[in-house]
Amino acid sequence: MNRGMIAAFAVALVAMGCSGIQVSQDYDPATSFGSLESFRWETTVQESTGDPRLDNPLRDSRIRKAVERVLKEKGLAPSKDGGATFLIRYREALNKKLESAGGIGFGIGSYGRHGGVAIGTGNNLRETEDASLIIDFLDPESKTLLWRGTGTRRFKEYDDPAKASRDINQLVEKILEQFPPKT
Numbered sequence: 001m002n003r004g005m006i007a008a009f010a011v012a013l014v015a016m017g018c019s020g021i022q023v024s025q026d027y028d029p030a031t032s033f034g035s036l037e038s039f040r041w042e043t044t045v046q047e048s049t050g051d052p053r054l055d056n057p058l059r060d061s062r063i064r065k066a067v068e069r070v071l072k073e074k075g076l077a078p079s080k081d082g083g084a085t086f087l088i089r090y091r092e093a094l095n096k097k098l099e100s101a102g103g104i105g106f107g108i109g110s111y112g113r114h115g116g117v118a119i120g121t122g123n124n125l126r127e128t129e130d131a132s133l134i135i136d137f138l139d140p141e142s143k144t145l146l147w148r149g150t151g152t153r154r155f156k157e158y159d160d161p162a163k164a165s166r167d168i169n170q171l172v173e174k175i176l177e178q179f180p181p182k183t
């Protein structure tokens with residue numbers, strides 16, 4: 001293996017570990033997702049998290065508008081008469097984590113006929129917060145969960161509403177890319 005291939009492999013590993021949004025989904029396989037045609041929000045006011053950074057009416061409005069826009073693009077319609085085929089709710093959570101700071105270093109070297117690759121990380125730790133947005137689709141009668149999509153990324157506070165909207169739109173789009181599930 002030559003040095004260029006080793007360096008490319010190392011860069012690919014770092015890029016995979018640093019992707020911005022991680023998404024996942026869970027769903028009831030017995031659900032006929034093709035029959036879901038119209039939606040409405042379970043509540044008009046989002047449940048409080050106790051964190052004023054998340055309990056923000058402007059943030060709530062951005063999330064709801066993004067979800068509705070993506071669902072409309074998928075051919076689903078908001079319920080006009082309350083007779084929705086599924087309900088939507090969302091919640092957010094912040095999770096603290098420790099992260100190594102100080103950068104990543106790579107080294108490639110050889111000694112005689114032997115070669116090696118070294119990868120080092122910084123030894124400074126810092127606390128960061130990841131924000132998770134969880135979007136649920138529920139049966140309107142029983143309120144049982146039909147589908148759940150989750151997106152997680154590093155939490156940011158914004159001083160620019162346009163940037164906040166852009167990032168929320170990106171997060172919601174990434175989560176709802178998974179819907180309907182490929183069965």
